[in-house]
Amino acid sequence: MAAGLGFKTFTTGEVLTAADTNGYLMQGINVFASTAARNAAITSPQEGQFAFTKDTNSLWYYDGAAWVASGATGDIEGVTAGIGITGGGTSGTVTITNDMATTITAAGDLVVGTGSGTYDNLPIGTTAQILTADTTVSPYKVKWATPAAAASGLTKIVTADFSASAAVQISNCFTSTYVNYIIVLNALGNSAGGALYMNWMTGTNTVVNSGIYYGGGWSVTNSAATATITNNGDTKFTLAPTVATNLRQNFTINCSNVGNGSQDGNMSSLGNGSGNGIATYAGIIASSASTTGVQFTGNGNLTGTYTVYGLAK
Amino acid sequence: MANNKITITDAATGETIEREMTDQEQSSRNDFLAEIAAQEAEAKALADKAATKKASLLAKLGLTADEFASLL
Secondary structure, three states: OOOOOOOOOOOOOOOOOHHHHHHOHHHOOEEEOOHHHHHHHOOOOOOOOEEEEOOOOEEEEEOOOOEEEOOOOOOOOOEEOOOOEEEEEOOOOOOEEEHHHHHOOOOOOEEEEEEOOEEEEEOOOOOOOEEEEOOOOOOOOEEEEOOOOOOOOEEEEEEEEEEEEEEEEEEOOOOOOOOEEEEEEEEEEEOOOOOEEEEEEEOOOEEOOOOOEEEEEEEEEOOEEEEEEEEEEEOOEEEEOOOOOOOOEEEEEEEEOOOOOOOOOEEEEEEEEOOOEEEEEEEEEOOOOOEEEEEEEEEEEEEEEEEEEEEOO | OOOOEEEEEEOOOOEEEEEEOOHHHHHHHHHHHHHHHHHHHHHHHHHHHHHHHHHHHHHHHOOOHHHHHHHO
16 A cells, blocks of 8 residues: 555646545545445455445554454453442443442441451441340341440440420339449539439339338538538438529439348438539438439429449459 | 339339329329428428527527627
């Protein structure tokens, strides 16, 4: 094939020579229906010659020995879904999907390996559970589990805020899991004053309010003499007397003989006011009914936060 | 008038509910508060009576409280 001469604009009356024909006119791209049609029409292809086949919309050039698909064709001829992927294709717009994402069916679910190159959905556990390795669980080898009670130290059992409540009850917080419990009252406000009372509860939600509470203590403020607190067959423990309206106090209450069968529930309390009041108290109830919960009341409405901790045996 | 509010948490389930006190609970609370108020009133009356008696004795002795204290 003759070497190309480039581009030329012919003028009117100009003579078309053989060199013009070979150098300009024969340098175009020939279009065929297929490669078979191309090969039949061009029996002696020349190096550098181009052809286009319409059946596959392919562009070819002759390298001197064979027809070669030109670089205009994309390198990627198909997308095949591998492990963890679905979808794919060999033409047009191809969509692939992360199969792990579609394996998840609910918020909080986890994708867990079930073997070499395999996985499955592990549904979310319940509140406060932790993920635990367990080789006996098939096929996950892990599971959601409620943590065991601590072998030592404090374990938080329950905490909650309360607002403008005449009574605050915490039921079923004492069980045989622990021997001693600590209740912390934070930022306690009392709309009618600082008096704070406490009752034991039994069963699922029964307040013990008969006259069987015995105890004593004292309170002091920075503006009044020490005052004693006495409960002698009263209907409540008196943790702090009335000392100031809306006095914010923090109480730490130790509870023993509760949640462990037939024992007389007893307690001791230390209340620190917001700079101008302190109250201590210790008391016991004259009843061996198993104590399962506690109620706090004030001479006004209570606002604050409580937390119950179990002290490991 | 609406009854006072009570806040109840079940530590076994972690569920907290707020509700009005039943009439019986409210009555029991009112009785207790009235009893406390009566006790406080009684204590105040006794304190007032003692203060009055002290002032009367000091007047009969012709001494101020500080002068009486200096004699002890």
